[in-house]
Amino acid sequence: MTESKVQQPFRVRNFMAQEKATAGARMSELKLPSRSEDFSEWYNQLVLRAELADYAPVRGCMIVRPYGWALWENIQQALDRRFKATGHVNAAFPLLIPRSFIEKEKSHVAGFSPELAVVTIGGGEKLEEPLVVRPTSETIIGHAYAKWIQSYRDLPVLINQWNSVVRWELRTKLFLRTLEFFWQEGHTAHATLEEAEAETQQMLGIYADFAEKEAAIPVIPGRKSESERFAGADQTYSIEAMMGDGKALQSGTSHNLGQNFAKAFEIRYLDKNGVLQYCWTTSWGLSTRFIGAIIMVHGDDQGLILPPRLAPFQVVLVPIFKNEEEKAAVMERVGKLRQELLAADLRVKTDEREGFSPGYKFNDWEMRGVPLRIEIGPKDVAKGTVVFARRDKPGKEGKSFVSQQGLAVSVAKALEEIQAALYQRALAFRNANTHKPGDYAEFKVAVEKGFSISFWCGNSQCEEQIKAETKATMRCIPLEQSGGQGKCICCGQPAKEKALFGKAY
RNA sequence: CGGGGCGUAGCGCAGCCUGGUAGCGCGCCUGCCUUGGGCGCAGGAAGUCCCCGGUUCAAAUCCGGGCGCCCCGACCA
CATH class of the missing domain: 3.30.110.30 (C-terminal domain of ProRS)
Structure with a gap:
C-alpha cells in the first residue's frame, strides 16, 4: 500500500525554526502568526490547530474534524429551524446526475461545465452516458418537479436538502473554497413570479437574520450584478460580510431562477383557468464556507472566538489542584457545577486531562474559541467562588470572580454579553472600514x-x-x-x- | 495553464554541494515530579529518505524521467 503524501497539518514557517535555538523561542512556535502580519497564514494554522478541519489526500479536499462538524451541526440546527418555520421540508436527491441534464439550461452549462467532475466508468464498464457529480442540484430536482407538479394545487413546492457538492476549483482554501463542500440547497417552485421573488427575498432575510443573531456577523443583503449572477438565474441576492482583513465574503446566496429551469425541464402546472403555465423557481444555499466567515470575523491572535449561540462548547471548566486531597475537593465541586450548567441546557466541557498544566489548557481552549472558561481551584472551593475568563476579552481584563451561587444564571448572562459584544465589535470594525x-x-x-x-x-x-x-x-x-x-x-x-x-x- | 518553492519519523526541519553508521526539536509512550497563563527530569517506540530507472563496490546525497503538495499569477462560485 503506497502512502500518499498529504499536505502538512502543521506548517510552522522556516523563519520560526531559526529562532528555535533561543530559550524563549518555543513560545513563538506555539503562537499563531499574528493577523496583521500574515492573515492568510494565521487562518490556515488556526483551522488546523483548533482542529476544525484537516487536509485530505486529494488536492483541494477537506476533512471536517469532529469539532468543526459540531460547529456545522449547530449552524444546521439554527438554519433548519428557520426553514421549517417558513414551511419548508427536507429531502434527499442523488449525487450523480446525467450529463445531459446539466446541458439543458444554456447559461447553467456555460457556468458550470469548466468545473464539473465527471464519472465515465461504472462497475468497470465505460458508461453510455457520463454522469456528473452534482455541482448543485437545480437540474435533477427540476426533473423531479416536472413529474410531481401538475396543478396549481401542487404549488408551492418548498424543499431543502443538506448535502455536499463538488466543483473543480483551481485554487482552494480550507472552508472557503474546496472541491467538495457541505451546504444546504433549497429549491422551490411557485405559480407566479411575484411569489418566487418573495420566496427569494424571504430566504435572503433568513440568512441575514441567522448571520446576525446566531453568528454575530453583521451582513449586507443585496442584489448581485449581472456578471456575478448565478449561472441560470434571473436574479441573484447575497449577504456580504467583512472579514478581519477588510475583505468581503459572500456568505449565503438566494436566486430567483425565473422560468429558466421550468422551461428546460418542463415544470408546468394547470392554473385555475385550465391554462398550462410554466412554474417560477428559486434556489438558495449556505455552505461550510460560513465557518470561514466565523473564523475570520471573530478570531484574534490567540485563535478562534466562537459566538456562544453556535459554539460546540459554550463553557469549559478547568479544574486546578496540586495534590490528591485538593484534586478530590476540586473535582467534586466541578462535577456539581457541571450538572447545574447542563441542567440549564448549556453546552459544557470539563477538561479532565491529566499531565497538562492549567496554563496549557487555558491556551488550548482559547485556540479553540470557547466563549467562556471557568477556572476552579482550591481557593475557589474554599471561598465559594469561581473565576470567569471571557474569550472576547484577553488576559486579566476578561477575568472576574463569580459566586458559585446561581452559577447557571451568571453563565447564561455572560454568554449573552459575549454574543452581543462580538456582534458590536464586528459591526464597529465594518463601519470603521x-x-x-x-x-x-x-x-x-x-x-x-x-x-x-x-x-x-x-x-x-x-x-x-x-x-x-x-x-x-x-x-x-x-x-x-x-x-x-x-x-x-x-x-x-x-x-x-x-x-x-x-x-x- | 505560466512563474517560484518543496518532498527525510506523527509535525517542523538538518544532512545532499564534497556518495560510506539517518539526525535534531516538538509531539507520542512509561515512570517520577509538577499544576492559579504553554513545568521539569529520566528512559523508550517510531523511517519504503515521494516513485521508477541509471551511474557506482556503495545513493537520502550524483544523473534522467515521473508524481504530489504549497505560494504567486491567470481563470472561476
Whole structure:
C-alpha cells in the first residue's frame, strides 16, 4: 500500500525554526502568526490547530474534524429551524446526475461545465452516458418537479436538502473554497413570479437574520450584478460580510431562477383557468464556507472566538489542584457545577486531562474559541467562588470572580454579553472600514482595505474597469438604499443606485 | 495553464554541494515530579529518505524521467 503524501497539518514557517535555538523561542512556535502580519497564514494554522478541519489526500479536499462538524451541526440546527418555520421540508436527491441534464439550461452549462467532475466508468464498464457529480442540484430536482407538479394545487413546492457538492476549483482554501463542500440547497417552485421573488427575498432575510443573531456577523443583503449572477438565474441576492482583513465574503446566496429551469425541464402546472403555465423557481444555499466567515470575523491572535449561540462548547471548566486531597475537593465541586450548567441546557466541557498544566489548557481552549472558561481551584472551593475568563476579552481584563451561587444564571448572562459584544465589535470594525468616497481617487483608497459604498451607473463596463484597476469587485447593490440620485463613482454618468465594492475572497 | 518553492519519523526541519553508521526539536509512550497563563527530569517506540530507472563496490546525497503538495499569477462560485 503506497502512502500518499498529504499536505502538512502543521506548517510552522522556516523563519520560526531559526529562532528555535533561543530559550524563549518555543513560545513563538506555539503562537499563531499574528493577523496583521500574515492573515492568510494565521487562518490556515488556526483551522488546523483548533482542529476544525484537516487536509485530505486529494488536492483541494477537506476533512471536517469532529469539532468543526459540531460547529456545522449547530449552524444546521439554527438554519433548519428557520426553514421549517417558513414551511419548508427536507429531502434527499442523488449525487450523480446525467450529463445531459446539466446541458439543458444554456447559461447553467456555460457556468458550470469548466468545473464539473465527471464519472465515465461504472462497475468497470465505460458508461453510455457520463454522469456528473452534482455541482448543485437545480437540474435533477427540476426533473423531479416536472413529474410531481401538475396543478396549481401542487404549488408551492418548498424543499431543502443538506448535502455536499463538488466543483473543480483551481485554487482552494480550507472552508472557503474546496472541491467538495457541505451546504444546504433549497429549491422551490411557485405559480407566479411575484411569489418566487418573495420566496427569494424571504430566504435572503433568513440568512441575514441567522448571520446576525446566531453568528454575530453583521451582513449586507443585496442584489448581485449581472456578471456575478448565478449561472441560470434571473436574479441573484447575497449577504456580504467583512472579514478581519477588510475583505468581503459572500456568505449565503438566494436566486430567483425565473422560468429558466421550468422551461428546460418542463415544470408546468394547470392554473385555475385550465391554462398550462410554466412554474417560477428559486434556489438558495449556505455552505461550510460560513465557518470561514466565523473564523475570520471573530478570531484574534490567540485563535478562534466562537459566538456562544453556535459554539460546540459554550463553557469549559478547568479544574486546578496540586495534590490528591485538593484534586478530590476540586473535582467534586466541578462535577456539581457541571450538572447545574447542563441542567440549564448549556453546552459544557470539563477538561479532565491529566499531565497538562492549567496554563496549557487555558491556551488550548482559547485556540479553540470557547466563549467562556471557568477556572476552579482550591481557593475557589474554599471561598465559594469561581473565576470567569471571557474569550472576547484577553488576559486579566476578561477575568472576574463569580459566586458559585446561581452559577447557571451568571453563565447564561455572560454568554449573552459575549454574543452581543462580538456582534458590536464586528459591526464597529465594518463601519470603521466602510467608506463613502466622493471621487474615484478616494474610492481606490477605500477598497484598498475595506468597503466602498457609492453610486454606480449600472454599466458592466465600469464594473470591469474598477476590477482591472483596483482588484475590487462589486459585491452587491444593497437592498437598503438611501435614495436620491448621483454620479457613477467610475464614469460620472447619472446613477440611481448605490453599490457595495470591495476585494473579495 | 505560466512563474517560484518543496518532498527525510506523527509535525517542523538538518544532512545532499564534497556518495560510506539517518539526525535534531516538538509531539507520542512509561515512570517520577509538577499544576492559579504553554513545568521539569529520566528512559523508550517510531523511517519504503515521494516513485521508477541509471551511474557506482556503495545513493537520502550524483544523473534522467515521473508524481504530489504549497505560494504567486491567470481563470472561476
